[in-house]
Amino acid sequence: MSSASITPPPPKPPVQPKPFVIHKERTRFFGLTLDETIRAFFGGNAFMAVVVLALITIFLFREGSAFFGQNRASITLYRTAGLEYVDYMRAQQEGHTALTRYLFDIRLRAVRHLTENEALSVAEANAKLAAFDEFAGRYSDTIEPVRGFVSDLTDVAVAIKEKYTINEDAKTERAQFLATGMTAEADAVKIAEIDFKAELAPLVGVTPMYVEAANGVATAINDVLATAPALPVPSLESRMTRFKELNREYLATFPETQRKLETWDYLKPVPALDTVTGFLFGKQWLTASFWQDWYGLVPLFVGSLMVSIIALFLAVPLGVGAAIYINQFAGLREQRIIKPAIEFISAIPSVVLGFFGIAVLGQALRALSQWEALSWVPGFPFSERLNALTAGCLLALIAVPTIFTLAEDALNNVPRSFKEASFALGASRMQTILRIIVPASLSGIVSAVLLGLGRVIGETMVVLLCAGNRIAIPDFTQGFTAFVQPVHTMTGIIAQEMGEVVRGEIHYRALFMVGLVLFFIALLINFLAQKIVRKYRISIG
Amino acid sequence: MVNVSSLSNAAPMDTSSATPVSRAFKVPARATDGEKADTLIEIENFDFYYGAKQALFDINLKLDDKRVTAFIGPSGCGKSTLLRCLNRMNDLIDGTSVKRGSVKIRNIDINTRDVDPIELRKRVGMVFQKSNPFPKSIYENVIYGLRIQGETNKAKLDEVVEKSLRGAALWDEVKDRLHESGLGLSGGQQQRLCIARTIAVSPEIILMDEPCSALDPIATAKVEELIHELKKEFTIIIVTHSMQQAARCSDKTAFFYMGKLIEYADTRMIFMNPSNPQTEAYVSGRFG
Ligand SMILES: Nc1ncnc2c1ncn2[C@@H]1O[C@H](COP(=O)(O)OP(=O)(O)OP(=O)(O)O)[C@@H](O)[C@H]1O
Ligand SMILES: [Mg+2]
Numbered sequence A: 001m002s003s004a005s006i007t008p009p010p011p012k013p014p015v016q017p018k019p020f021v022i023h024k025e026r027t028r029f030f031g032l033t034l035d036e037t038i039r040a041f042f043g044g045n046a047f048m049a050v051v052v053l054a055l056i057t058i059f060l061f062r063e064g065s066a067f068f069g070q071n072r073a074s075i076t077l078y079r080t081a082g083l084e085y086v087d088y089m090r091a092q093q094e095g096h097t098a099l100t101r102y103l104f105d106i107r108l109r110a111v112r113h114l115t116e117n118e119a120l121s122v123a124e125a126n127a128k129l130a131a132f133d134e135f136a137g138r139y140s141d142t143i144e145p146v147r148g149f150v151s152d153l154t155d156v157a158v159a160i161k162e163k164y165t166i167n168e169d170a171k172t173e174r175a176q177f178l179a180t181g182m183t184a185e186a187d188a189v190k191i192a193e194i195d196f197k198a199e200l201a202p203l204v205g206v207t208p209m210y211v212e213a214a215n216g217v218a219t220a221i222n223d224v225l226a227t228a229p230a231l232p233v234p235s236l237e238s239r240m241t242r243f244k245e246l247n248r249e250y251l252a253t254f255p256e257t258q259r260k261l262e263t264w265d266y267l268k269p270v271p272a273l274d275t276v277t278g279f280l281f282g283k284q285w286l287t288a289s290f291w292q293d294w295y296g297l298v299p300l301f302v303g304s305l306m307v308s309i310i311a312l313f314l315a316v317p318l319g320v321g322a323a324i325y326i327n328q329f330a331g332l333r334e335q336r337i338i339k340p341a342i343e344f345i346s347a348i349p350s351v352v353l354g355f356f357g358i359a360v361l362g363q364a365l366r367a368l369s370q371w372e373a374l375s376w377v378p379g380f381p382f383s384e385r386l387n388a389l390t391a392g393c394l395l396a397l398i399a400v401p402t403i404f405t406l407a408e409d410a411l412n413n414v415p416r417s418f419k420e421a422s423f424a425l426g427a428s429r430m431q432t433i434l435r436i437i438v439p440a441s442l443s444g445i446v447s448a449v450l451l452g453l454g455r456v457i458g459e460t461m462v463v464l465l466c467a468g469n470r471i472a473i474p475d476f477t478q479g480f481t482a483f484v485q486p487v488h489t490m491t492g493i494i495a496q497e498m499g500e501v502v503r504g505e506i507h508y509r510a511l512f513m514v515g516l517v518l519f520f521i522a523l524l525i526n527f528l529a530q531k532i533v534r535k536y537r538i539s540i541g
Numbered sequence B: 001m002v003n004v005s006s007l008s009n010a011a012p013m014d015t016s017s018a019t020p021v022s023r024a025f026k027v028p029a030r031a032t033d034g035e036k037a038d039t040l041i042e043i044e045n046f047d048f049y050y051g052a053k054q055a056l057f058d059i060n061l062k063l064d065d066k067r068v069t070a071f072i073g074p075s076g077c078g079k080s081t082l083l084r085c086l087n088r089m090n091d092l093i094d095g096t097s098v099k100r101g102s103v104k105i106r107n108i109d110i111n112t113r114d115v116d117p118i119e120l121r122k123r124v125g126m127v128f129q130k131s132n133p134f135p136k137s138i139y140e141n142v143i144y145g146l147r148i149q150g151e152t153n154k155a156k157l158d159e160v161v162e163k164s165l166r167g168a169a170l171w172d173e174v175k176d177r178l179h180e181s182g183l184g185l186s187g188g189q190q191q192r193l194c195i196a197r198t199i200a201v202s203p204e205i206i207l208m209d210e211p212c213s214a215l216d217p218i219a220t221a222k223v224e225e226l227i228h229e230l231k232k233e234f235t236i237i238i239v240t241h242s243m244q245q246a247a248r249c250s251d252k253t254a255f256f257y258m259g260k261l262i263e264y265a266d267t268r269m270i271f272m273n274p275s276n277p278q279t280e281a282y283v284s285g286r287f288g
Helices: A034-080 A083-117 A122-128 A130-141 A144-179 A183-188 A196-204 A207-226 A234-252 A254-263 A272-281 A298-329 A332-345 A350-369 A388-412 A416-424 A429-440 A442-458 A461-466 A476-484 A490-497 A506-540 B079-085 B117-123 B138-148 B154-167 B187-200 B217-230 B243-249 B267-272 B277-283
Strands: B039-050 B053-064 B068-072 B096-105 B124-127 B205-209 B235-239 B252-257 B260-266
Touching: A034 A083, A034 A144, A034 A272, A034 A506, A083 A122, A083 A130, A083 A144, A083 A196, A083 A207, A083 A234, A083 A254, A122 A130, A130 A207, A144 A183, A144 A196, A144 A207, A207 A234, A207 A254, A234 A254, A298 A332, A298 A388, A298 A429, A298 A442, A298 A461, A298 A476, A298 A490, A332 A388, A350 A388, A350 A461, A388 A442, A388 A461, A388 A476, A416 A429, A416 B187, A429 A442, A429 B138, A442 A490, A442 A506, A461 A490, A490 A506, B039 B079, B053 B079, B053 B096, B053 B235, B053 B252, B053 B260, B068 B079, B068 B243, B079 B205, B079 B235, B117 B124, B124 B187, B138 B154, B138 B187, B154 B187, B187 B205, B187 B217, B217 B235, B217 B243, B235 B243, B243 B267, B252 B267, B252 B277, B260 B267, B260 B277, B267 B277
Parallel strands: B068 B235, B068 B252, B124 B205, B205 B235
Antiparallel strands: B039 B053, B039 B096, B252 B260
């Protein structure tokens, strides 16, 4: 303590200035200093990542892009070989088949009504419906003339296509022989140029007869409908009226079909754009068919979308809820148990989850859906064990750790001072969470959800095992039952079919295109997530 | 001579000098000087712990209504802790406990079981050291307290916004940009926004924990001016490290050292004629 010492300090001896040495010899590796080496190492790694990404993109494009050319050739053949022509007729036949099915549905309801509400035996019910059955039989027979044409012409068209394909194969074979210099063998390969016009003559020649037959069908349908008997179940009358209405609509399409058939031209070129729209918006994915292969993305995309929606629908409340609980409510001990437990889920191999889905979850969900007390749930009961719902539930499990971890980070990033300020103004814990903490971390939470979506869209094993793998757009007219129907997904189809396709052929390329679409979806999701996170950093200041 | 090491060693303070050394600041006279004030807050035999660590030792203090009280003392002496005990903000920290004694506001013990800390905090507002407006508009910041109380009447809210911002001497600067983010204001404006937000819920007491420590002298002067205005309506307790600020703003000053209340008296007394030698050493700048 020196409060009293005011004596001046003693004079200091002059100090020798230290030599000003600032040079230093550095060790060098390959002519680089240590710092530069480390820099080069990390820079190299970053550069490699970019290069690999670029290579993947280029590879996907290269393998996939030839798809469009091949698809165009395929669709062109579909036209020139007359398959398209036959399909016009087939569409007409299938319209009729759908209507017949409608009649059967009415009958099914009638039987159920009679046996359940009027306590008749099945035999009595059938007896009551005899007049209806006779009518339905006559209705279903009306299409016979068209059916005959379709089955005959199908054979003709397939034969033309077959001939063309054999010829093409022969051409490649000859080209191969020529390439290796085996001229003799090359000459031995027989190639018969196809005269499509002549080959198609039997097809196109029947147009007038077919039109006549179709008109006959229309008259027959009208006649049969005029003699429709009254149903023994009055409550189903409205369905009968609807049936007649549907028939009117169906018959109204006849002139259009006739026009299409008459103006059909096998040489009309297929626009290049059709192959793109046909892929992106095509409603059928049909491969290895004897008739015509279609590569339409929609059923796969819808399948992927549906399982993702179900997964997010379950995973977002779970993941975000758990994050909020852990961040705002849980004590240290709970945190220490729950956090690793949730993060552990992501360590489960997805094939194990898929196995669990097949062995346990699918069964359990179906049993649950058939439980009487739950029949009010939309879509319940259902009979397919493996469907979009089963896959969606498991995908939710996969998405939860991602969403939880990232959302928890976002919540953690909210400055503590916001929370304190809110409490100091008399807010309750819940109000603080809902009005301050969640809004302040909202963009972080949204990007957590997006990345969870990315995880779900890209997941393959679970959907392959549990989604049911039926390539069809689910029937949305029945509301929520669409979500308990089997679907196929973009990832699933690649995994399933890639092993069976011939490298370089159209199917192989189509799968690459699907992969490319997936790639872009993933890119888009990540891009959005990053953009949102960047905005969020700014808003926190 | 200032000896910096004396504090870090927590050595007993130098008490050798009995005569006041030169003062760097004056304590101005105040209109309320002669009046007698009622007691609003009464702290009795108060012991407070962070887990096993005792932070406050046997505090006894009576704080006046509609006056400004300053808490001073070296860093870590427990000023913030005591301040946060007055609106139970320490409840948010795990493991804190009041082991003995009581804090009474208007004769009601605030640490009993049936006191709702949320209701308490509506009556005892707080302004923090670092300004912390919410990432919302200026308007929403001010009415946050009312919103959570369920107030939806637009006219009422508008009125409160204007009144509070005027009260915080911020209205003229922000009246044209009420719906812009509160984070776009300068540091001093943000701190006044936080004050506006606090007075918008019309508390009785405003606790300020070093409200000017992050502000430049001009912004500080504005806040100090504001404190003079606010004390007509509110009771203010301010923690500060600036002796000048305590001298300029407060009516009474409490000096703390190592968790204990050393001296509590009129500000004039504390700065001109402290009775305790430790206080004397601290306010004259010879330690701390
Ligand atoms: N959250 C906490 N947990 C444990 N101990 C704490 C906590 N906060 C403060 N303390 C301790 O309590 C004592 C008093 O701290 P407090 O923050 O009240 O001091 P202060 O007077 O406000 O200091 P300053 O002037 O630096 O703000 C200190 O010893 C500090 O280490
Ligand atoms: Mg403090």
